[in-house]
Amino acid sequence: MSNHIRLKIMDKAQRVDQAYYDIPEYYNKMENAMREVSYRPVTIVSSSFTFFSYCTTLISYSIVLMRFSPWVPVLVILSSIPNGIVQNKFKDKVFEVTKTKVKERRQMNYLSNMVTSKDFSKEIRLFGIGNYIVSRYKNVFNKYFVAYKGTLVKSSLWNFMTSLLIMGVIGALSVWLGISALKGYISLGDFSLYTSSLFNIHGYINMVITVGAFVAQGNLYIGNLRAFLEQKSHLYETSKKIKPRRSGEHYIKFENVSFKYPGTDRYVLKDINLEIYPGETIALVGLNGAGKSTLVKLLIRLYDPTEGRILLDDIDLKEYDIEALRSLYGVVFQDFCRYAFTVEENIAIGDIDNIRDKDRIYEAAVKSKADEFIRNLPRGYETSLTREFEDDGIELSIGQWQKLALARAFFRDADILILDEPTASLDVEAEYEVFKLFDQLRENRTTVFISHRLSSATIASKIVFIKDGMISEVGTHRELMEKGGDYARLFKMQAERYQE
Numbered sequence: 001m002s003n004h005i006r007l008k009i010m011d012k013a014q015r016v017d018q019a020y021y022d023i024p025e026y027y028n029k030m031e032n033a034m035r036e037v038s039y040r041p042v043t044i045v046s047s048s049f050t051f052f053s054y055c056t057t058l059i060s061y062s063i064v065l066m067r068f069s070p071w072v073p074v075l076v077i078l079s080s081i082p083n084g085i086v087q088n089k090f091k092d093k094v095f096e097v098t099k100t101k102v103k104e105r106r107q108m109n110y111l112s113n114m115v116t117s118k119d120f121s122k123e124i125r126l127f128g129i130g131n132y133i134v135s136r137y138k139n140v141f142n143k144y145f146v147a148y149k150g151t152l153v154k155s156s157l158w159n160f161m162t163s164l165l166i167m168g169v170i171g172a173l174s175v176w177l178g179i180s181a182l183k184g185y186i187s188l189g190d191f192s193l194y195t196s197s198l199f200n201i202h203g204y205i206n207m208v209i210t211v212g213a214f215v216a217q218g219n220l221y222i223g224n225l226r227a228f229l230e231q232k233s234h235l236y237e238t239s240k241k242i243k244p245r246r247s248g249e250h251y252i253k254f255e256n257v258s259f260k261y262p263g264t265d266r267y268v269l270k271d272i273n274l275e276i277y278p279g280e281t282i283a284l285v286g287l288n289g290a291g292k293s294t295l296v297k298l299l300i301r302l303y304d305p306t307e308g309r310i311l312l313d314d315i316d317l318k319e320y321d322i323e324a325l326r327s328l329y330g331v332v333f334q335d336f337c338r339y340a341f342t343v344e345e346n347i348a349i350g351d352i353d354n355i356r357d358k359d360r361i362y363e364a365a366v367k368s369k370a371d372e373f374i375r376n377l378p379r380g381y382e383t384s385l386t387r388e389f390e391d392d393g394i395e396l397s398i399g400q401w402q403k404l405a406l407a408r409a410f411f412r413d414a415d416i417l418i419l420d421e422p423t424a425s426l427d428v429e430a431e432y433e434v435f436k437l438f439d440q441l442r443e444n445r446t447t448v449f450i451s452h453r454l455s456s457a458t459i460a461s462k463i464v465f466i467k468d469g470m471i472s473e474v475g476t477h478r479e480l481m482e483k484g485g486d487y488a489r490l491f492k493m494q495a496e497r498y499q500e
């Protein structure tokens with residue numbers, strides 16, 4: 001059951017849109033749902049059974065004690081009510097605190113993962129920041145614990161006082177039983193039966209209260225889980241779900257597109273108007289933070305524009321079936337993923353349904369210049385690309401990873417190629433070959449690439465210069481050089497460095 005719910009949470013998490021990763025509340029809901037998934041569902045069911053079994057036992061002991069006097073079970077049960085209320089109230093409070101302190105808990109997880117994960121290991125050692133991270137962890141923990149402390153102290157105090165009440169009542173009833181035995185109103189056997197029933201009834205009341213509170217808390221957990229599973233998408237959901245045609249020939253148009261990231265007030269893109277004709281190779285250039293990657297994110301519908309619209313073959317992107325739309329694109333992100341799988345899988349991820357098509361996998365690797373180094377790996381295409389799980393796994397260099405990411409995009413058989421800094425880590429020779437390939441590829445598909453190496457932009461049929469979220473210049477390399485604007489200035493600046 002836990003596994004079933006975990007799978008449901010994972011399924012939801014892989015489908016929610018990108019905007020959720022910008023919103024802490026999303027993470028909070030997911031963390032709340034994930035936190036207790038390993039034990040909570042099972043214990044809700046088992047505790048419910050236990051609850052009923054304890055209640056039955058409790059009734060049995062009450063019936064035994066009623067033979068002596070109906071007041072005995074009534075008094076024990078009445079004196080337990082305040083303790084039951086206190087336990088329930090404070091369990092709810094602790095649950096609420098846990099829920100509201102989820103940000104701190106995520107921070108604590110992040111900080112403790114930092115010191116244990118490989119990603120940070122080099123810098124932590126080099127900069128000697130291990131202790132700094134541990135002290136940050138302690139600070140967050142203290143904030144987290146302060147919130148609990150008050151509730152825990154109060155809960156213990158109230159628990160102690162209400163337990164005293166129960167103990168007082170049980171003590172008094174034991175004395176009553178003792179006197180009755182001494183006076184001969186009940187036999188010694190009955191005395192022993194009644195006193196053991198009295199103590200048992202007390203124990204079972206305690207257990208019923210605890211288990212009952214746990215079951216009630218389970219309801220709160222289910223509320224959390226539902227809140228996560230029922231989250232709505234930020235992206236516009238069309239009823240039309242048009243399937244884009246597959247042809248390689250597409251016309252893309254940005255119409256007055258402006259964009260703010262969810263939860264922010266700043267326009268990152270402002271009034272973008274751009275046409276990309278079938279078969280064109282577009283180079284997006286501009287300074288850091290200008291908005292180039294954001295433009296790409298809108299094109300593949302990770303986000304919808306805040307204003308304006310983007311058309312593909314004269315139809316708004318929003319009207320397409322989103323999965324079919326995304327299947328048109330072959331993308332290499334600036335921060336592409338490095339999967340701890342085999343080489344083959346790392347390429348096949350571009351089009352996972354065709355993972356068995358080995359010939360196409362090799363073909364894609366040859367195109368991206370990855371085939372050469374793959375053949376020298378100990379197990380070729382079957383080499384595992386991590387040393388974390390496999391003894392004979394290996395680590396690649398960043399440039400080698402980039403070649404694999406490119407192969408992934410080529411394997412996809414996409415109509416539109418989108419490459420964000422696709423050659424940043426490639427050696428000069430590989431970069432030259434890859435750009436030569438783009439030249440061939442652009443005959444039958446549209447390519448959009450982002451590059452800071454302006455020499456590579458010269459092959460583009462259209463260069464789009466983005467400045468502060470706006471298109472400031474558009475044209476071929478020659479046109480923009482003649483214009484003598486920002487592009488020409490940056491190009492000359494880079495060229496001068498090469499001439500030195």
Ligand SMILES: Nc1ncnc2c1ncn2[C@@H]1O[C@H](COP(=O)(O)OP(=O)(O)OP(=O)(O)O)[C@@H](O)[C@H]1O
Binds near residue numbers: 288293
């Ligand atoms: N998820 C996000 N939430 C809020 N702001 C963001 C987010 N991602 C990017 N930004 C902001 O959007 C602006 C544009 O970022 P973008 O990544 O599009 O720039 P870029 O032109 O690709 O830069 P670079 O050349 O450095 O890759 C930046 O100011 C950045 O801070």
